[in-house]
Amino acid sequence: MPTDCIPFSETNYFLPLISDYLDEKEELKPFYHRFPKLENFKLQLEEKGESFNDSATGGKDKRATLVNVLQNQYENLDVSEATAKNIASLAENNAFTITTGHQLNLFTGPLYFLYKIISTINLTSELKKKYPEYNFVPIYWMATEDHDFEEINFFNLHGKKFQWNPPKSEKDGGAVGELPTEGMEEVLKLFSAEIGSSQKAEKLKKFFETAYLKHSNLTDATRYLANELFKDHGLVIVDAHERDLKRFFIPYMKEELLSQKSHATTLPKAEALAGMGYGVQVNPREINLFYLSEGLRERVKERDGRYFVHDTEISWSKEEMLDLLESEPEKFSPNVILRPLYEEVILPNLCYIGGGGELAYWFELKDYFGAVDIPFPILLLRNSALIQTQKQDEKRRKLDISNKELFLKQHELINKKVRQISNIDIDFGPQKEHLVEQFQKMYELAEKTDKSFLGAVKAQEVKQLKGLDNLEKRLLKAQKRKLEDEVTRITDLQNELFPNQSLQERHHNFSEFYLEYGDDFIAELFRELQPLDHNFKIISF
Structure with a gap:
């Protein structure tokens, strides 16, 4: 199959910031740690290993907890040998992750969902060849705590929009991962009518039916679908909305509430990028945490020594807030500024793979990572393609x-x-x-x-x-x-x-392409x- 390529800067679809990053412009070097070259991963391995495996920071406990959480999350799935081996390997000090993240888009949403994950899996393969003494685990971080339902409740096929309009639920307004999959029957009916009854079409229908009609919430449905598509390649899917994982993040959330260090360190970086003509992808807030409960995910704010949940009557004294954080850390959710740090705290991660918009806000975070003494990961622009x-x-x-x-x-x-x-x-x-x-x-x-x-x-x-x-x-x-x-x-x-x-x-x-090419489509992308x-x-x- 013939292929061609052009520089990202010549597509006219990518931010100048990203083009300049790929060109390794000197003025951008203060905003990242190491450029994504194969040889640069050696130092990243050493640095992350020293930090994450340190007994003083609970490295062994982190690894054991991560493995236990993942095994529980995969309990009702058909786990491939490759994925099971990757999960088990995370208990060992020589195992490291390559991570990408994505929303819980209906039926994977747009094509770049696949490109992100394939980029991640392929990079682990390259690293294993270069550094065979280590194990490299591809991670798909599910954005289960997001609440932007209108961004994820549809997909496009043959120029038509297939949209999920669920009945009202008490979970509306909260984390999207907890949304019940009610109302998917109508989407399946329309989807089935559109794609016909070929062998490939029947496989797609089975994917959809099993994911959304046989799983009770959006998190479980998305995990099933991603696992079916990529289990043979050892993909490990993480839902970090877990109490056992968030307890490792308590010190950083506590610091966020008391000193707002993320705001103090990311704001100058954002202003510097703006001053260089790149604009600002994300404006940091003074407190970059959400409060989570059923049907609610809303910002935490501080005023006159008390903490409030925005647009509600919920509030706490400082002591009450810190007690709640210690006893129920799962009720707190990092926003776009803190979520990268959460990833790097609970994962032995070397590299984050994302789109241009994602990398743009990561560039604001380097000084914050330094301030909390967590190694900043290598940042890699995901693959893009025109089919x-x-x-x-x-x-x-x-x-x-x-x-x-x-x-x-x-x-x-x-x-x-x-x-x-x-x-x-x-x-x-x-x-x-x-x-x-x-x-x-x-x-x-x-x-x-x-x-x-x-x-x-x-x-x-x-x-x-x-x-x-x-x-x-x-x-x-x-x-x-x-x-x-x-x-x-x-x-x-x-x-x-x-x-x-x-x-x-x-x-x-x-x-759209699977109907025509079936499994060969994904194989060709790999x-x-x-x-x-x-x-x-x-x-x-």
Whole structure:
């Protein structure tokens, strides 16, 4: 299957911050620890091992608890030998993790869910070859404590939106992982009608039915589905919304409540990024914790020595709050600023793999990790890809469009191709250059005679150049009408590959390609997505 790639910076879809990071720009080095190169993992292994395995910080207890929690979470699943071996290995000091995280999107949501996990699994394989004396475990961190239901309750297939509209529940407004899977029957009915009854379609229906109709909440459903897709590759799925895991995070949550160290250290980093022209991905709050209870996940705030849950009447004195934290740490949930630290506290993690937006907020956190003496992980941009069918690839070649040109804005692509295929020259550049030369002589003449004439010359130059611009645009527009068939074909192809003028991976669900290629689709992604190759892949099936 032919493949191609282009630099992320040339796709026009990624933040300048990410492009500059991949280019290892000098000014960004204070915002990360080690760049994701295979040789840099040696020092990361040594640093994380010394920190995480330290008996003074409870390393052995952490590892044992992590294994016990994972084995309990997998109790009702078909656990592959590879996954069981990876879970058990985490008890040993030579086992380390590579982690990615994602929301509990319905039926995996957009394609990049797969890209994240495959990047993570493939990196563990590369590391094992380079450092065979260690074990490397791929982790999918489920964002079970999120509460942005509208972001996760749908997926797209064949240009249609399949949306889950559950009945009202007392758990609404709380952590999405606890939501009951009621109402999924209607989604399955519509999905089944859409995909038909081929062998591949029946397998997809089985995935959906077992995940969402035979599991009672969104966490269990998502764990089942991710396990079915990736268990043969040893993926380990973590739900960190567990009391036994959060007890290791108590000292950091306590510090957050009492000293707000995260705000003091991340705000200057965020301001520095903004001052460099990159903008701010996440604005840190003074307290970056949520309070969790059934149907509620709301911010914790402090005022006049008391702690409050935002938009509620719940409040505590300082002593009451600290007692609650010690006795029921599961009632506290880290937000986007604290969640990375929580990951690194409870996992022997070397590297976090995420999208551009995720890495952008990680760049705000380096000084905070230093302040709490936790090693900052290597940050790796997940793989990205554009999938072309053989038919689409043939259309592209007939239209003489390069893979790089596909990423142009639609009006830029159309204008460029119309200029190329027209039998007349639509570029008035030479005429404009000639006009500028003529006016330059008039400027010289005005300088020698009457300098007050310069303004009139300049106004006339601007007027005539604008006139040429207008003529060029009218000619281009006329040629578009004349070449309407070619313009339509170009537009249709780009709309197929970039739905809503956005990246395919942010729109399409994996089922769109699984219907056509089955398990070969995922197998091909494993072959093509190389995590340390910092380029955007174009894969033609």
